[in-house]
Amino acid sequence: MSLRVLAAFDKFKDSIDAAGVASAVLTALKTFHGQKIGATRSMILSDGGEGFLPAMARPLDLQMRDAVVTGAIIVLFVLTKAGPLGVPVKASFGINTNTKVAVIESAVACGLYLVEKSLRNPLNTTTHGVGELIKVCFYCRCLLNKPKDCI
Numbered sequence: 379m380s381l382r383v384l385a386a387f388d389k390f391k392d393s394i395d396a397a398g399v400a401s402a403v404l405t406a407l408k409t410f411h412g413q414k415i416g417a418t419r420s421m422i423l424s425d426g427g428e429g430f431l432p433a434m435a436r437p438l439d440l441q442m443r444d445a446v447v448t449g450a451i452i453v454l455f456v457l458t459k460a461g462p463l464g465v466p467v468k469a470s471f472g473i474n475t476n477t478k479v480a481v482i483e484s485a486v487a488c489g490l491y492l493v494e495k496s497l498r499n500p501l502n503t504t505t506h507g508v509g510e511l512i513k514v515c516f517y518c519r520c521l522l523n524k525p526k527d528c529i
Contacts, residue, residue, distance in 0.1 A: 380416030383407060388423045396422040396429055428491065431472055431483035440472025440481055445514040447487050447507035467492060469511050473518050480515035484508045 385400035394402070400420035408415050424433035435442065449467035469486040473479070485491070487507030490498065 381411075381414055382416050383418045384421060385418070386421040386423050388425060389429045391428075396424070396433065428483070428485040428489055431470060431481060431486065434481050435472050438472065438479060438481060439474050439476070440479075441475065442470055442472050443514075443518065444468055444470050445511060447510040447514075448504065449487070449492055449507055467507055469507060471511055471515055473515065480518065482508070482511045482515060484511075487511050 383404065385403045387396045387399040387403070389396045390399055397420065400422070404418050404420060408418075422429070422433040422436070424430040431440075434440065445468075446466045447469045467487060469482075471483075471486075472481045484505065487510070488503070488505045493503065
């Protein structure tokens with residue numbers, strides 16, 4: 379009798395993403411226990427933080443889109459929208475054109491990984507990019523008849 383295996387993982391922070399972990403585990407199982415392994419399936423899990431959007435993409439049948447939003451660092455006296463060290467942040471979001479559901483992950487706009495440890499200070503950072511991402515999703519939802527025109 380062969381075993382059915384579900385490899386369901388969250389990311390290993392600062393190391394490997396969830397899909398990579400699942401793939402490595404399934405490869406190892408097949409390599410060392412090949413005859414005992416039958417059907418396999420992998421699933422991405424998330425605790426709701428960084429990695430949430432990829433975890434939701436397949437189950438919700440999301441089409442991925444990109445937007446440029448304000449990053450986590452506020453640059454004083456600069457009027458342009460800028461991310462860490464003055465560089466705009468590319469933030470992905472997902473949208474399902476059938477159900478009209480949009481999914482964002484705040485970490486892509488203001489996550490700690492965007493800011494060097496020495497610059498992390500709540501008095502000098504912002505979540506403004508998250509609001510911009512919500513606005514982009516709303517705009518795309520209004521254009522669902524022409525989803526390619528979203529971004």
